[in-house]
Amino acid sequence: xxxxxxxxxxxxxxxxxxxxxxxxxxxxxxxxxxxxxxxxxxxxxxxxxxxxxxxxxxxxxxxxxxxxxxxxxxxxxxxxxxxxxxxxxxxxxxxxxxxxxxxxxxxxxxxxxxxxxxxxxxxxxxxxxxxxxxxxxxxxxxxxxxxxxxxxxxxxxxxxxxxxxxxxxxxxxxxxxxxxxxxxxxxxxxxxxxxxxxxxxxxxxxxxxxxxxxxxxxxxxxxxxxxxxxxxxxxxxxxxxxxxxxxxxxxxxxxxxxxxxxxxxxxxxxxxxxxxxxxxxxxxxxxxxxxxxxxxxxxxxxxxxxxxxxxxxxxxxxxxx
Amino acid sequence: xxxxxxxxxxxxxxxxxxxxxxxxxxxxxxxxxxxxxxxxxxxxxxxxxxxxxxxxxxxxxxxxxxxxxxxxxxxxxxxxxxxxxxxxxxxxxxxxxxxxxxxxxxxxxxxxxxxxxxxxxxxxxxxxxxxxxxxxxxxxxxxxxxxxxxxxxxxxxxxxxxxxxxxxxxxxxxxxxxx
Numbered sequence: 140x141x142x143x144x145x146x147x148x149x150x151x152x153x154x155x156x157x158x159x160x161x162x163x164x165x166x167x168x169x170x171x172x173x174x175x176x177x178x179x180x181x182x183x184x185x186x187x188x189x190x191x192x193x194x195x196x197x198x199x200x201x202x203x204x205x206x207x208x209x210x211x212x213x214x215x216x217x218x219x220x221x222x223x224x225x226x227x228x229x230x231x232x233x234x235x236x237x238x239x240x241x242x243x244x245x246x247x248x249x250x251x252x253x254x255x256x257x258x259x260x261x262x263x264x265x266x267x268x269x270x271x272x273x274x275x276x277x278x279x280x281x282x283x284x285x286x287x288x289x290x291x292x293x294x295x296x297x298x299x300x301x302x303x304x305x306x307x308x309x310x311x312x313x314x315x316x317x318x319x320x321x322x323x324x325x326x327x328x329x330x331x332x333x334x335x336x337x338x339x340x341x342x343x344x345x346x347x348x349x350x351x352x353x354x355x356x357x358x359x360x361x362x363x364x365x366x367x368x369x370x371x372x373x374x375x376x377x378x379x380x381x382x383x384x385x386x387x388x389x390x391x392x393x394x395x396x397x398x399x400x401x402x403x404x405x406x407x408x409x410x411x412x413x414x415x416x417x418x419x420x421x422x423x424x425x426x427x428x429x430x431x432x433x434x435x436x437x438x439x440x441x442x443x444x445x446x447x448x449x450x451x452x453x454x455x456x457x458x459x460x
Numbered sequence: 461x462x463x464x465x466x467x468x469x470x471x472x473x474x475x476x477x478x479x480x481x482x483x484x485x486x487x488x489x490x491x492x493x494x495x496x497x498x499x500x501x502x503x504x505x506x507x508x509x510x511x512x513x514x515x516x517x518x519x520x521x522x523x524x525x526x527x528x529x530x531x532x533x534x535x536x537x538x539x540x541x542x543x544x545x546x547x548x549x550x551x552x553x554x555x556x557x558x559x560x561x562x563x564x565x566x567x568x569x570x571x572x573x574x575x576x577x578x579x580x581x582x583x584x585x586x587x588x589x590x591x592x593x594x595x596x597x598x599x600x601x602x603x604x605x606x607x608x609x610x611x612x613x614x615x616x617x618x619x620x621x622x623x624x625x626x627x628x629x630x631x632x633x634x635x636x637x638x639x
Contacts, residue, residue, distance in 0.1 A: 152484050157477065269462040287462040298469055309473055310463040320461065456461060 159222035159309050160185070161452030162214065163317065164297075166196045166228070167338045171214055172449040174428065181428045181455070183436045185218060186446060199230040201296045204303070211304030223301060224310045224452045226317040229342070229354050233259045233266075233288045234313070236273075236352055238281040247272065251286055259288050267294045271350050285350050287313055314448045315344040315351040321451035322397050322422040323349060329394040330381070332374060333422070335447065336363060336400035343373055345381050345393070353381065363402045364410075371414035378415070397422045399444040424450045556588065559612055559637055563590055566606040570599030584639045594629045604633060613637045 160173040173185040189210055195203045215221070235258040239250040251270050255263040268288035294311060301308045318335055323346060330347040339360060345353040355377060359366045378393055396415065398408055399422035412419035424447045429436055436443065443450070463470075556578055567573060575591035594600035600622065608616045615636040622631045 152487075154480050154484050154487075155477075157473075157480070267464050267466055269464055271462065287464065289464050291466070294464055294466055298465060307473065307476070308465055308469055310461070311465045312462055313464070316462055 157222050158220055159224055160218045160220050161224045161449045163226045163448035165338050170446050170449045172453040174453040176455045199228045207300045208303035215306055222309050223306045226312045226314045226448045226452050229313045231293050232313045234354050236285050265291050267291055315354045317448040317451035319346045321424045321447045324426050331394055332396045334398045343377050363407055367410045371411050374415050399447045401445055562612050566603050570595040588635045590633045594631050597626050600631050
């Protein structure tokens with residue numbers, strides 16, 4: 140707290156703040172955001188969207204490396220920055236919650252590694268994983284950790300594409316975590332369901348204590364309005380699943396459903412809300428950037444919903460690595 | 461936030477960040493150095509001009525008439541000092557005052573000293589010749605005896621001719637002593 144005040148008063152030199160832009164990659168498009176961080180004030184500098192030709196990325200897997208690199212090169216030229224934070228869809232990712240014995244901080248990674256094979260159908264040596272320790276652990280004899288793992292091949296292919304484009308990757312994250320960062324305030328301790336609609340896909344995430352605990356991605360076809368019953372059914376299923384989880388308490392009950400992404404319309408929201416009998420709201424991707432009552436970004440609210448993952452990525456963090 | 465980049469990529473970023481940190485540190489050091497230089501510049505300029513002024517003063521002092529005479533005066537002083545040293549060595553003589561005091565201490569009313577003559581007879585021997593008038597022979601004999609017994613003089617010489625008269629004797633006593 141004291142250090143924060145000191146750093147707010149005497150911010151570190153600009154050179155130490157590596158300037159980066161955020162890129163969220165899906166099968167059909169790339170969305171980029173560059174936020175400048177001037178002391179306490181975060182501002183939108185640039186946003187742009189690029190479509191990806193069919194067959195370049197499929198299900199999160201890069202099929203055409205050269206083409207993808209060329210698109211990134213073009214983006215680099217336009218943004219004029221060398222560092223990038225990237226998010227990819229979680230189709231190839233494994234996200235799970237597990238318990239490990241209480242160990243020293245430096246031994247947590249090893250402890251999780253030993254549990255990987257129980258939770259992921261891929262050998263541990265073929266995975267890159269990261270984790271977050273849930274500070275709401277009640278039991279004294281174990282630690283609750285949320286782990287995300289991606290196959291090494293997938294990670295390497297994205298790192299290679301970024302490198303070919305002359306960029307340096309600061310972080311590679313999954314879309315769900317980035318979205319939750321943009322929609323929920325940093326101190327949000329509630330449990331929420333987030334629905335993200337993009338590329339004829341619907342992703343549903345359960346976020347508790349600002350950490351994504353569960354994700355589910357399914358394909359949807361046709362107009363969103365036509366899919367309202369399906370969306371409602373999916374949300375109900377996930378809510379039931381979440382309630383049935385061992386250890387979930389009344390504190391973990393889902394507060395509300397937040398929707399963002401493409402083609403989101405107001406009447407869809409009200410229909411879903413009626414169907415699932417829960418409050419459903421349109422997400423505000425500028426929660427941690429702007430106070431919309433005081434200033435308005437140079438992008439319409441409807442369009443901003445598509446940039447949820449990129450905005451979440453672009454937000455400054457205390458620790459990058 | 462989860463970060464799924466491999467360790468190698470993390471190391472590259474970390475290295476890059478370290479380089480940036482060093483750049484910041486070096487920039488700070490250079491800035492401090494430059495600031496010091498800037499703050500020291502007035503002193504440097506001031507000392508440069510002071511040095512220049514002093515050099516000019518020294519030069520003008522060297523070129524002045526007084527300075528030209530100073531060399532000759534210095535030469536005379538040095539020569540005089542050398543001579544004084546030499547004289548001091550040449551004219552070193554033993555202390556005679558105690559001996560003269562001793563002689564005077566033996567004087568009585570019958571004796572009148574008219575001359576004291578000092579002579580250096582060798583490197584460590586000297587002679588004092590005392591002349592005067594003794595009203596009686598006995599007083600003169602007493603004086604010579606006292607001087608012999610004093611132990612100050614290794615030889616006390618009184619010519620026998622000085623004892624020829626009985627009264628109002630002109631005497632001359634030679635007193636030899638070592639330094």
